[in-house]
Amino acid sequence: MDCCGRPLEFKKLPELLIPAWRSYKPRVAVCPVCKTYYEKKPYRKTGYKQQGNILFCTFDGDGVEWARVDHPIHNGSSPDSGDGQVEYELVPYCAMCENKPISPGQPIDAKMWVDEL
Numbered sequence: 753m754d755c756c757g758r759p760l761e762f763k764k765l766p767e768l769l770i771p772a773w774r775s776y777k778p779r780v781a782v783c784p785v786c787k788t789y790y791e792k793k794p795y796r797k798t799g800y801k802q803q804g805n806i807l808f809c810t811f812d813g814d815g816v817e818w819a820r821v822d823h824p825i826h827n828g829s830s831p832d833s834g835d836g837q838v839e840y841e842l843v844p845y846c847a848m849c850e851n852k853p854i855s856p857g858q859p860i861d862a863k864m865w866v867d868e869l
């Protein structure tokens with residue numbers, strides 16, 4: 753993806769901000785010229801451009817939608833069991849050119865659980 757005639761350099765966010773169980777691990781970039789914020793899924797060539805507080809698909813210009821992905825928390829005494837607690841994640845997607853993200857997503861191992869603020 754380019755902005756202002758220059759290729760955008762997408763970077764990973766620190767793992768502290770993006771725990772391993774998340775479905776959406778965005779790569780982010782800011783245009784050095786116009787300061788527009790972009791993010792994208794690691795495996796996609798197109799992504800999302802921020803205008804105001806809204807993300808738009810860079811492929812077709814459509815406003816993105818947000819899908820809720822449930823992550824069951826495995827806090828039970830036996831492996832891969834839990835009491836039904838779920839952590840929600842909102843994942844952006846373009847309804848025009850992407851499939852809706854799949855829910856439920858990866859379960860969260862309570863032993864690895866760190867409260868995010």
Ligand SMILES: [Zn+2]
Nearest residue numbers: 755756783786
């Ligand atoms: Zn730009």
Ligand SMILES: [Zn+2]
Nearest residue numbers: 809812846849
């Ligand atoms: Zn799109």
